[in-house]
Amino acid sequence: MSYKRLVSLLVLTFGLFGASFFAAAQGEGNKSNTPNEPATAAEAKPVKEEHKLDVAKVIFGHIADAHEWHLFSIKHEGGEDTHVSIPLPVIVYHPTNGFSMFSSSNFGEAHKNAAGLEVTESYKGYHIEKGMMKEHIIADDGAKIYDLSITKNITSMIISVVILLWVMLSVGKKYSKNGAMKAPSGFQNFLEVVVIFIRDEVAKPCLGSKYKTYLPLLLTVFFFIWINNLLGLLPGGANFTGNIAVTACLAILSFIVMMAKSRKHFWSHLLNPPGVPGWMKPMLVLIEVASLFIKPMALMIRLFANIMAGHIVILALISIVFIFAAINTTVGAGFVPVSLAFTIFMFFLELLVGAIQAFIFANLTAVFIGQAIEEPHDAHHEHEHNIDIVM
Amino acid sequence: MDLLTPEFGLFFWTLLAFLIVLFILGKVAWKPILSSLDEREKGIADSIATAERVRNEMSQLQAENEKLLVQAREERSQMLKEAKDTRDRIVNEAKDMAKAEANKIIVDAQHQIQQQKMTALTEVKNEIGNLAVEVAGKILRTQLNAADGQEAYMKMLSEDIKLN
Numbered sequence: 001m002s003y004k005r006l007v008s009l010l011v012l013t014f015g016l017f018g019a020s021f022f023a024a025a026q027g028e029g030n031k032s033n034t035p036n037e038p039a040t041a042a043e044a045k046p047v048k049e050e051h052k053l054d055v056a057k058v059i060f061g062h063i064a065d066a067h068e069w070h071l072f073s074i075k076h077e078g079g080e081d082t083h084v085s086i087p088l089p090v091i092v093y094h095p096t097n098g099f100s101m102f103s104s105s106n107f108g109e110a111h112k113n114a115a116g117l118e119v120t121e122s123y124k125g126y127h128i129e130k131g132m133m134k135e136h137i138i139a140d141d142g143a144k145i146y147d148l149s150i151t152k153n154i155t156s157m158i159i160s161v162v163i164l165l166w167v168m169l170s171v172g173k174k175y176s177k178n179g180a181m182k183a184p185s186g187f188q189n190f191l192e193v194v195v196i197f198i199r200d201e202v203a204k205p206c207l208g209s210k211y212k213t214y215l216p217l218l219l220t221v222f223f224f225i226w227i228n229n230l231l232g233l234l235p236g237g238a239n240f241t242g243n244i245a246v247t248a249c250l251a252i253l254s255f256i257v258m259m260a261k262s263r264k265h266f267w268s269h270l271l272n273p274p275g276v277p278g279w280m281k282p283m284l285v286l287i288e289v290a291s292l293f294i295k296p297m298a299l300m301i302r303l304f305a306n307i308m309a310g311h312i313v314i315l316a317l318i319s320i321v322f323i324f325a326a327i328n329t330t331v332g333a334g335f336v337p338v339s340l341a342f343t344i345f346m347f348f349l350e351l352l353v354g355a356i357q358a359f360i361f362a363n364l365t366a367v368f369i370g371q372a373i374e375e376p377h378d379a380h381h382e383h384e385h386n387i388d389i390v391m
Numbered sequence: 392m393d394l395l396t397p398e399f400g401l402f403f404w405t406l407l408a409f410l411i412v413l414f415i416l417g418k419v420a421w422k423p424i425l426s427s428l429d430e431r432e433k434g435i436a437d438s439i440a441t442a443e444r445v446r447n448e449m450s451q452l453q454a455e456n457e458k459l460l461v462q463a464r465e466e467r468s469q470m471l472k473e474a475k476d477t478r479d480r481i482v483n484e485a486k487d488m489a490k491a492e493a494n495k496i497i498v499d500a501q502h503q504i505q506q507q508k509m510t511a512l513t514e515v516k517n518e519i520g521n522l523a524v525e526v527a528g529k530i531l532r533t534q535l536n537a538a539d540g541q542e543a544y545m546k547m548l549s550e551d552i553k554l555n
């Protein structure tokens with residue numbers, strides 16, 4: 001009861017705070033824009049356009065990768081906003097010019113050019129072109145370049161890797177130091193439960209007696225995805241695991257392991273399915289071969305879509321306030337508690353989804369490897385069981 | 392569709408980072424953690440098995456102890472009984488021996504008494520004989536002196552004898 005009361009109090013407090021803050025900002029915005037308009041109409045026009053609420057742009061701006069870590073923007077009297085962001089290193093490989101590396105702050109702000117595209121100034125022969133969903137570094141001479149910049153997502157990943165290594169190494173050291181027969185303590189307790197869960201619920205049932213070979217891979221996949229999911233939920237966090245390049249990388253890795261470890265039995269089962277009439281075989285083989293590639297595709301898309309959708313929903317729920325406020329300030333303020341309640345609910349859901357998706361990725365990787373390495377005996381039963389899991 | 396096109400840079404760095412993490416964690420974290428977990432599980436299983444074995448041994452030992460105790464008790468009562476018997480036997484033997492000794496002493500004493508009595512009687516007899524001889528001598532001497540004095544003397548002598 002008291003817990004419920006606390007929550008409603010929190011919602012009310014934040015709601016009121018948000019409403020008053022928003023009303024003030026809105027009022028200021030109105031005040032600053034109107035008197036300027038007649039004086040410098042030419043300049044004020046694009047400014048006003050920029051200030052118009054574009055939810056899709058806001059959301060995609062948050063979930064897409066960027067060459068700087070944008071923190072917040074400050075509105076100014078003149079109309080030109082100040083964007084506060086952490087510049088990140090840009091590394092570009094040009095086929096003729098070779099590697100170049102510089103800070104992303106050299107690009108400056110993006111502006112609409114004559115063709116209607118948002119581009120930055122060019123620096124060292126490169127500029128950033130901002131599309132509807134993503135931004136790209138383009139060479140001024142139009143050559144095909146390779147962008148190896150340490151982007152926002154990569155920075156986030158490096159932070160997560162540092163945290164992951166720090167946590168795991170300290171826990172690993174504890175095990176080496178204390179020996180096996182001492183009771184676990186502190187964070188070791190929590191980690192041990194997760195490691196045993198992955199070992200007993202994922203690796204052992206899917207991989208049988210050979211589980212020990214693949215356990216490090218499964219554990220690393222699980223913790224790597226999980227910690228990145230959690231970091232992505234932090235305010236201002238990057239949408240690392242909700243990026244298709246990341247999930248593609250992980251899916252391809254598990255596909256490579258699956259292919260490298262596959263046995264003769266797996267291929268014979270795939271290319272010559274037993275117990276099937278001859279005329280059906282070509283069709284079935286076609287389906288089986290397709291399924292071979294659909295498996296990593298499913299891995300890739302499942303994680304990508306889940307995490308990105310979570311981010312979009314949270315951002316959309318927050319944006320509702322501003323959408324309503326654009327119609328009427330009071331309505332927007334009134335909607336703050338509702339939106340906040342939904343957002344908090346979504347955050348909890350995403351916490352759950354973050355762990356579940358990491359688990360599913362590790363589990364399906366184990367299932368796919370298990371299919372590829374399975375031994376001839378009791379194969380049929382195992383196969384059907386695995387298909388059930390994938391569905 | 393822009394959203395579904397993987398960026399090369401992100402792919403490259405993710406691959407690199409993941410492989411490095413996999414390598415480092417595999418060497419420094421998963422190996423000690425997993426081996427420790429296995430070892431601990433084995434240790435716990437061993438401990439349980441050992442505990443079970445020890446418990447069985449303990450109950451066995453207890454049964455044995457119980458048996459030993461019963462045996463010891465029996466032996467003790469046996470020994471006590473034997474000791475009592477021995478004591479009785481020794482006492483009885485001593486009694487018998489003492490009785491025999493006493494009897495022997497008594498017999499010896501009676502024998503000695505008899506002997507001494509006989510000696511004394513012999514002595515008395517001899518004395519009496521001597522006395523009789525002496526008396527006879529005196530009588531004869533007195534008779535030789537006077538008849539009437541003789542008679543008085545005889546009277547005196549006979550009274551003398553009576554007194555003896």
